[in-house]
Amino acid sequence: MLKESFFYRRETYDEIPEFKATNEKYDLSLMELPYQTNLHLEKENEKIKLSDINRYPNIDCNIIKNKLCEHHEIDYDNNILLGNGLLEIIQTILLSFSTDKTTIIIPSPSFFMFTRLSKICRTNVYKIPLDINLNIDVLKFIDAAKKNPNPIIIIDNPNNPTGVLFKTEDLKIIASHCKCPIIIDEAYINYSKNNSTSLELITNFDNVIILRSFSKIGFAGLRFGYLISNRDMVSYINKFSLQYSLSDIKLKLALEIIDKNKINKEHIKNIKKYRDEIINKLSNVENVFVSNSQANFVFFRGDKNNIAKFNHELIKHRIKVSIFPHNYSEITNNSIRFSLGNKKINNIIYSLILKSF
Numbered sequence: 187m188l189k190e191s192f193f194y195r196r197e198t199y200d201e202i203p204e205f206k207a208t209n210e211k212y213d214l215s216l217m218e219l220p221y222q223t224n225l226h227l228e229k230e231n232e233k234i235k236l237s238d239i240n241r242y243p244n245i246d247c248n249i250i251k252n253k254l255c256e257h258h259e260i261d262y263d264n265n266i267l268l269g270n271g272l273l274e275i276i277q278t279i280l281l282s283f284s285t286d287k288t289t290i291i292i293p294s295p296s297f298f299m300f301t302r303l304s305k306i307c308r309t310n311v312y313k314i315p316l317d318i319n320l321n322i323d324v325l326k327f328i329d330a331a332k333k334n335p336n337p338i339i340i341i342d343n344p345n346n347p348t349g350v351l352f353k354t355e356d357l358k359i360i361a362s363h364c365k366c367p368i369i370i371d372e373a374y375i376n377y378s379k380n381n382s383t384s385l386e387l388i389t390n391f392d393n394v395i396i397l398r399s400f401s402k403i404g405f406a407g408l409r410f411g412y413l414i415s416n417r418d419m420v421s422y423i424n425k426f427s428l429q430y431s432l433s434d435i436k437l438k439l440a441l442e443i444i445d446k447n448k449i450n451k452e453h454i455k456n457i458k459k460y461r462d463e464i465i466n467k468l469s470n471v472e473n474v475f476v477s478n479s480q481a482n483f484v485f486f487r488g489d490k491n492n493i494a495k496f497n498h499e500l501i502k503h504r505i506k507v508s509i510f511p512h513n514y515s516e517i518t519n520n521s522i523r524f525s526l527g528n529k530k531i532n533n534i535i536y537s538l539i540l541k542s543f
């Protein structure tokens with residue numbers, strides 16, 4: 187219990203749930219890629235030149251930004267901002283736009299960190315439930331952006347936790363009708379059909395910001411992500427970001443990954459295959475609704491007792507998945523989200539589903 191009067195934001199502290207890292211044998215709640223990528227950096231010691239560790243990072247980030255643009259087939263025009271993963275970038279964006287009136291408008295459900303970071307950055311939150319098909323309600327977003335002062339729209343696409351991929355066309359309608367920053371978090375986009383990015387929107391809409399992360403494609407431990415937008419937007423947000431927050435070592439590793447094409451497309455393909463197989467099987471299980479996830483996880487709902495039984499089985503096998511608090515959203519009641527693991531884990535999960543439902 188915090189008692190001292192100098193904990194000035196005690197109320198916020200009390201509102202924010204504890205963040206606990208667990209160490210279950212198999213953690214399928216973090217949506218990591220279950221395969222490792224060897225970066226071989228110890229053997230190429232000259233790449234990590236630690237002799238200049240007494241200096242602030244001085245690697246030319248333009249090289250990395252340029253390469254990222256090449257990778258995304260867009261022109262580099264100071265339109266990229268790098269960060270220590272998307273969490274840091276989202277926080278920086280919120281700080282850049284937060285006034286005493288700012289409201290973030292998000293789908294419900296969506297990534298829990300949107301709400302958490304919004305509390306930390308003192309913005310209000312306005313949640314718009316997904317419709318019965320788990321799609322975004324475009325008109326409600328437009329209406330909310332008109333009614334709330336200083337709005338910021340944040341949409342995770344594919345959505346976490348449903349994995350549903352929203353149409354770029356719908357996001358385009360929102361971008362064209364709302365005169366406010368529209369942040370499209372594409373952390374899971376590599377797992378979507380045909381890599382359905384909405385990156386094209388940055389060409390015609392100066393309010394759109396696309397977020398990309400290395401975390402879900404094999405490099406969660408690196409903590410590296412970036413935003414892509416236009417030069418003005420990046421210049422604006424950059425002023426609110428921490429200087430020198432990315433270490434030289436991290437930048438060199440990121441460069442190695444991009445340069446040597448270390449993002450393993452076969453691994454991603456495998457995960458998509460496992461995902462579709464499990465979704466297929468689950469859709470034949472009675473009284474289970476499974477979403478059409480386009481991410482590296484599966485989301486399904488079922489009868490309360492079956493879900494409890496399944497979770498009990500998972501705990502017995504020391505497998506951790508995500509179960510949502512009752513007030514998280516209507517859609518997440520009696521539901522489970524788990525990321526795909528290796529073949530063995532996926533088979534265990536599937537056999538436990540059959541046993542529980």
Ligand SMILES: Cc1ncc(COP(=O)(O)O)c(C=O)c1O
Nearest residue numbers: 271272273297342346373399401
């Ligand atoms: C939608 C979404 N965005 C961002 C993140 C976090 O990204 P990063 O690891 O780059 O901070 C997650 C992690 O689960 C996520 O689900």
